[in-house]
Amino acid sequence: MISRIDLRGRRLSRRELLAELPRAELDxxxxxxxxxxxxxxxxxxxxxxxxxxxxxxxxxxxxxxxxxxxxxxxxxxxxxxxxxxxxxxxxxxxxxxxxxxxxxxxxxxxxxxxxxxxxxxxxxxxxxxxxxxxxxxxxxxxxxxxxxxxxxxxxxxxxxxxxxxxxxxxxxxxxxxxxxxxxxxxxxxxxxxxxxxxxxxxxxxxxxxxxxxxxxxxxxxxxxxxxxxxxxxxxxxxxxxDAEAGPTEIAILADGNADPVHVAADLISQAEHDPLAASVLVTPSVELAGAVESKLVDLVESTFHRGRVATALGGTQSAVVLVDDLEAGLEVVNAYGAEHLEIQTENAAAVAERVTSAGAIFVGSFSPVSLGDYMAGSNHVLPTGGCAHFTSGLGVHSFVRAVQVIEYDADALGVVADRIVAFANAEGLPAHGDAVRARF
Structure with missing residues (x-):
């Protein structure tokens, strides 16, 4: 139902890692x-x-x-x-x-x-x-x-x-x-x-x-x-x-302490959105990976949008990614830059502090993405497709702009007048300097 990508024992550059990770194709x-x-x-x-x-x-x-x-x-x-x-x-x-x-x-x-x-x-x-x-x-x-x-x-x-x-x-x-x-x-x-x-x-x-x-x-x-x-x-x-929103996505960084039912349910909840939705589990635990894969089979069969979910989980954009350890897992999720990233590990809050690229981070077993979709208080309009590397989710900042107001008196301008003229001449824009000289 969901494919595996085994990165254990491999040291990859950022470019190689990005090529290995699943991502929905959007033309x-x-x-x-x-x-x-x-x-x-x-x-x-x-x-x-x-x-x-x-x-x-x-x-x-x-x-x-x-x-x-x-x-x-x-x-x-x-x-x-x-x-x-x-x-x-x-x-x-x-x-x-x-x-x-x-x-x-x-x-x-x-x-x-x-x-x-x-x-x-x-x-x-x-x-x-x-x-x-x-x-x-x-x-x-x-x-x-x-x-x-x-x-x-x-x-x-x-x-x-x-x-x-x-x-x-x-x-x-x-x-x-x-x-x-x-x-x-x-x-x-x-x-x-x-x-x-x-x-x-x-x-x-x-x-x-x-x-x-x-x-x-x-x-x-x-x-x-x-x-x-x-x-x-x-x-x-x-x-x-705000952004060019692509298909929704979830990545879950989990260790052997995670509950496979929670992980499987959260992967399904995101797959429910769209056949192109991406559901990615990153884990160093082969046992958890197997348990989640088994739970997916059972839970998908009983979910309301089973056809849509099965298509999303079976697509090239979804996978279980096996890594050597949590350190390698952090490297993977930071490279992936998920729209939604769940941390279901021991000391989840400390692990979350080391995440550098994600639209929103959900910490611990009782902070599922569904909470953020509706009731957390955070915004659920988030960057997809790796855009979390350079942009943030929707917020007040999306609707405001900074305007700088400059006010100098004559003495203050006079202190820097000669330096402005020198700067303007160095750039080959002498009229800039002349505009300052005209005031004196």
């Missing part, structure tokens, strides 16, 4: 070529293109591209009370964590009369993508919206695919979550066309749409399929993006 370049005409169509034809594309890709032609505010609000009334309680708890915990992420302004007096201040300013407007394909993700609404709200963003637009069995509206739990968060600008638009609408805005077509259906945003965030990722690549530069 974003090919997808980018496919979505380019879609993006151009939305940019040129606005609402008319969005309706045509919804009919083509989602099998429904939405009457309302922007979901009426009363429909958004009414969705709370039919929300299952237990789901509402779970959402409320999640919102509270995520808001608590993200409030602590707000960066602080500072002022530096470089010299008498010479001051540099740094201010953190939220972006003006953001577009938040919420998937709606193989599954629907009200949890992604929480993760995107709360981070933007805590950053101080004043204008939020949520997009989610229209559902054929919902009269062209997004999933009702997604709508209810928007209502609970105070967001009433929600669009029944999905896929690459949603990213195009957010990036370029869209003119209306019907009286209900109005003259302008959607104003352009400054930043687009949120996970999606390869076509959403490709669309974000195409519009990057027109707008900011």
């Amino acid at each position: 974003v370049e090919h997808a980018a070529a496919a979505v380019a005409p879609i993006i151009a169509d939305v940019r040129d034809r606005g609402a008319a293109a969005l309706r045509d594309l919804a009919e083509r890709f989602d099998g429904v032609r939405p009457e309302h591209l922007r979901v009426p505010a009363d429909v958004v609000q009414a969705s709370v009334d039919v929300l299952d009370p237990q789901v509402r309680a779970a959402l409320s708890e999640t919102i509270t915990r995520v808001r608590t964590v993200h409030a602590a992420q707000r960066p602080q302004d500072f002022t530096v007096d470089v010299a008498p009369g010479a001051q540099v201040r740094q201010r953190w300013l939220p972006v003006r407007r953001v577009g938040l993508y919420v998937p709606g394909g193989l599954a629907v993700y009200p949890s992604s609404v929480v993760m995107n919206v709360v981070a933007a709200q805590e950053a101080g963003v004043g204008s939020l637009a949520v997009v989610s695919p229209p559902q054929r069995d919902r009269d062209g509206l997004p999933d009702p739990v997604v709508l209810a979550t928007c209502a609970l968060l105070g967001v009433d600008e929600v669009y029944a638009v999905g896929g690459a066309q949603a990213i195009a609408m957010l990036a370029y805005g869209a003119d209306g077509q019907t009286e209900a749409d109005g003259a302008v259906l959607c104003e352009p945003v400054d930043v687009v965030t949120g996970p999606g399929n390869v076509y959403v990722a490709a669309a974000k690549r195409v519009v990057r530069g027109v707008v900011g993006i």
Whole structure:
């Protein structure tokens, strides 16, 4: 069901190690070529293109591209009370964590009369993508919206695919979550066309749409399929993006003390997302590896999405990786840079401190990835495909930018005037120096 990669007794360079480790293959370049005409169509034809594309890709032609505010609000009334309680708890915990992420302004007096201040300013407007394909993700609404709200963003637009069995509206739990968060600008638009609408805005077509259906945003965030990722690549530069999200992934670093049932269940929970989802176990224990493989056979058979899970676990992106010891295991997981990394070892907290590349780290047997998906308070929009080597998950920082404010008086400028002139001349830009001389 799941393959083995045996790295024991082998000393590999970083390049060789990366070549050995499993990873989902995602042809974003090919997808980018496919979505380019879609993006151009939305940019040129606005609402008319969005309706045509919804009919083509989602099998429904939405009457309302922007979901009426009363429909958004009414969705709370039919929300299952237990789901509402779970959402409320999640919102509270995520808001608590993200409030602590707000960066602080500072002022530096470089010299008498010479001051540099740094201010953190939220972006003006953001577009938040919420998937709606193989599954629907009200949890992604929480993760995107709360981070933007805590950053101080004043204008939020949520997009989610229209559902054929919902009269062209997004999933009702997604709508209810928007209502609970105070967001009433929600669009029944999905896929690459949603990213195009957010990036370029869209003119209306019907009286209900109005003259302008959607104003352009400054930043687009949120996970999606390869076509959403490709669309974000195409519009990057027109707008900011969080990342090009690929298939979800979990890596588990475990030793012989780990419970094979816990490990197998967590591998399955991630495989449940997508046939391309990656589930990787890294362990020095042959006994644990065998026990987990045995448990997978039993547990997959009884899980709801058994076909999808079996495909993901059997794919080239998933594997059990055998290593000589925990030291070698750390080298492997740091090279892999998983979206989600679980540490199920003795002294797990100390081991976790030595991890240098992961979107989020889950420490110990009672911190499964499922906790982070919903209720931990952390953000579950995380870098995939090894991007954890150079970027972080979604947070308040995704929606703010630093602006430096420079204020010198005449005496302070005069102290460095000659040096600025010397610097400018050295760079062959004498007018820079002249601009300073003109003040004296």
